[in-house]
Amino acid sequence: MIKPIMTNEIFLARPSEPATTADAQTAQDLLDTLAAHAHECVGMAANMIGVPKRIIVFDDEGTHRIMYNPEIVSSAGAYDAEEGCLSLIGRRPSTRYRTIKVCYEDADFHERTKTYTGWTAQIIQHEIDHTNGIVI
Numbered sequence: 001m002i003k004p005i006m007t008n009e010i011f012l013a014r015p016s017e018p019a020t021t022a023d024a025q026t027a028q029d030l031l032d033t034l035a036a037h038a039h040e041c042v043g044m045a046a047n048m049i050g051v052p053k054r055i056i057v058f059d060d061e062g063t064h065r066i067m068y069n070p071e072i073v074s075s076a077g078a079y080d081a082e083e084g085c086l087s088l089i090g091r092r093p094s095t096r097y098r099t100i101k102v103c104y105e106d107a108d109f110h111e112r113t114k115t116y117t118g119w120t121a122q123i124i125q126h127e128i129d130h131t132n133g134i135v136i
Helices: 021-036 118-131
Strands: 043-045 055-060 063-085 088-105 111-117
Touching: 021 043, 021 055, 021 063, 043 118, 055 118, 063 118, 088 118, 111 118
Parallel strands: none
Antiparallel strands: 043 055, 055 063, 063 088, 088 111
């Protein structure tokens, strides 16, 4: 189900709780909401639809992916970026990394570790910031 976008910065600044298998509907709602905003958005975190859980969805080179409880375990190649966000007005500066290694649970709650680079890595970093209560 497509959900409204949360814009309350106080809510968005709160770190999210770990996701469980009971949160599968939230992940589906995120996918539906991302698809509805595909013309202006490439990733979302659950708190962006008002659910404070550690769930992100993102465009992985044309395929929408789900990550439950993602954590960046290593990063390399820092650079300065300027990002916009569906939940916030305007663009903001941020530091991102060209390569990141992420531990997460996939759509079936199997533990995975994967390395991402470039644009996809930037999207994931932005969404993980959301789950950590970092307002970009």
